[in-house]
Amino acid sequence: MQKNLNIYRLRYMLILIHFLIVLIFSPLLLGIIGKTKAFFAGRWGAPLLQPYYDIFKLFSKGNVYSVTTTWIFQAAPLLSFVCILVSCLVLPFGGIHAPCFFWGDVLLFAGLYTLARFVMVIAALDTGSSFEGMGAAREATFSCLAECCLFLNFIVLALLSKKLILSQMVGGDLSVSWWTDGPALILVGGSYFMVLLTENARIPVDDPQTHLELTMIHEARVLDHSGWDFAFILYGSAIKLFVLGGLLVDVLLPLDHQPVLIQMGEFFVGMVILAMGIGCVESSMARLRLNRIPQLLTGSFILALVGFLVVLIRGV
């Protein structure tokens, strides 16, 4: 009985540690991306900790609500924030194991993101503004396509690892087979990187810096949010970048059979490199036209499909 209790206590501790890592480090990635872009533009740029200041400032502000809106508009940012935060529970961060792992957790991981997106889309429609409707429609369109690519990536990973547990599909045993499964993993990594850019509203899919309504996807949905709600949205998108980026780093870095501290160090270095990579892509490319984005995602799908074929031909 005592032992059982201790296991439970340990699990709660693990969950708390996971939440703390995500909450503390996620805005830093945005800061790094900003610095990288400033470096390419030849500027000094905003301080590395600017995203923290922004979120803190928003939490101390009051809200403005449109009279058109209902409770959905006020609840959606909060709920989507919680869904994104909780999704990190099934993902390992380098040496830190996932506190929850079970057969089929991948599906819950994806399901939580879908729920977060759904509530944000209906919250955008709640304002009755046509710009936000436009953003919601585009979001629904592109995420629907991106999710197919994401699942094809999951299928390849599941076939490689013969498991349906996210924390064992990425990292773990996979690193042993990195030398044999290299081609498939690289293809999956490439495909997943495009999904990552789409899901997190980065260039070339969407530009988080502009506020020109007609070109936007994610930003257009949140025009009417303010104060705490907007803080939740901003923080949520930072966490989303951290969690989905962490998944990519887990897939690409062979981390097994090393002391935990070194694994963690490698993971965080990997995250920093990823953020700088996103910054490089954003500085060197322009945004794609909206009707080009499905083609980009088709490209991502085809990459994953080639990976799938490679796995099948190699023999399962």
Add this chain to the structure above:
Amino acid sequence: MNFLFCSLTVLVMSILLICLSVRFKNICNALFLGSLIVASVLGLMAVFHVLISPVVEDLYLNIRMPLGEFYIGMDALSAFFLSAIIILFLISGIYGYGYLKTTEAKNLGFHYALYQFAFMAMMLVVVARNGILFLMAWEMVTLSSYFLITLHDERPEVTRAGHLFLLATHIAGFCLWLMFLIMASHSGSMNFDQMAACPFTPFLAGIIFILGLIGFGVKAGFIPLHIWLPHAHPAAPSHVSAVLSAVMIKIGIYGLMRVFCLVRDFPHWCAILLLLIGMISGVCGVLYALGQHEIKKLLAYHSIENIGIITLGLGIGLWGQIEHNSVIALIGYAGALLHVFNHAVFKGLLFLSAGSLIRSTHIGEIDRLGGLLKYLPWTGHLFLIGSLSICGLPLFNGFISEWLIFRGLFEGMFHLPMTGIILSSMGVIALVLMGGLAAACFAKAFGVMFLGNSRSIDNSLIKESPMSMCLPMAVLGVICVWIGFFPRSMVMFAFHAASVICSRPIPPEMGNVILSPLLMVIMILWVVVIITAILVFLKKKAMKVLPIQEGPTWGCGYSYMTGRMQYTASSFAESLLRVFRPVLGFKVSGVKPEGYFPKEAEVSSHVVEASEVFLFRPVFEFIKFLSGKLKRIQCGYTQLYLLYIFVFLLALLIWKMV
């Protein structure tokens, strides 16, 4: 079993009594409600009895019927479908009473009697253990549904939808007769237990499969056999469409499952075909739904999508059964079964709330509504619960059954040979695509109808429906959330029913394979709920201190916004439909305004129903052409017809003698 028999007897009595007292409205109403509740309670007791006692009970009455016996039985599979049928009929019946109370429809008593008749017939279909009894009950369901659909037969489109339904289901009925006759001639009896004992050759099993697929598929609404479905559902009154969509099309699925119980030696291509049909029905169903702007038509197409999801589970289950892998078979079938129940609940809820909406506003077109959540709080929130469930989002019941079907497909990927891996991967991708498109579609439907501002009518005149309609809907909403958070009992029930289909016991490791992961899912969902509650509390506290302002929605610099300027359902769906235009016929008619001083112009766009236009219309035209030729022998003289009969008998006699 006795409970069930009592329940059927109560229904028969009530039908007779209602028909006798059809002139007295109050007696009719009381009889209808009373007998409905009594019969449902008795039926549910029968279901519970099966759940607690594992012994299978059969009832064999020595009532002489042409070609067979009155032979009914209950096992977990029948009980599972019975529970869905009873819950839906009970709730829709009470709702229908509230719905029809104020309308001055003619022959309301007969409508109630027919409703009871359909109820009884559907119960009889799932407990029948004899081919002839099954087919008779099947025919009773078809006929009573036809009369239920055509309640408002003064409208021409209702009559047309009714005829289409009758035509399609009778073609299907023909295939079913053939199928049962083949099975009976091979096994020597129309009774199911003897059919199950008899082995079939793979060739014969293949023929039975094709006939069953067409026969049951028309009722279930597989694409391309679905053409009656999107016409019949909007034409029927809402409580009837709820029953039709929630349980009537599911007895097609029940039929397929029962055939899988009886015939075991299916070849591999049957499972492949089922998976392909599931993918096509699912993806095309939801794409067509996205292109619809009439709420009940949209929901009707979503029924096709969900039938596709169920068929995916069924297909992977059948594959597991063929490969003798009982884990895949059980998970696949159980996922399909649980989705049958879940779809019955949330689709019933959606149709009932759509009916309540139409009753209050007299408008079914999504693009003309808006901002109704404040004026129809019950209907709106229950519609939201239904939408969240149908999209398979976590916290609601749709997620649990889709999770099971996903699990089945992934198991197939790990344990099946190469073709199995490819098809299950395709199934997973199709299921994900369906989920994404369904989420877009319901965000569109809910967002445009209930959020924002009104687009055409004055919302302040709109009144919420009476409690006799809201409470039944609320019960369905509670079931959606209940299965979302406490799925254990229903999942176990589904597994018992699944073990009947593949006639294998549930292996003891199933608890580890399914229930403990499910427990973890629920735990994480509780984490979501708890953190949400804490944050809501904190936010409430902070909002007391921080300043809150109210104002109009920001118009991006434009200050004369009207309701008509909002994003509509058509514009919301356009960006997705544009992506899928190559696979979806998309017809735009009219001209755009041109020039510097444009004149009035009109543009309309709609999605072309491919199987109706390209498949069925030519076939029906050909049949019409043939029957035109045959008209020559049909000239209206009774003497001539007698001559035909005589010639036919003579031919039979000669054939027999030779």
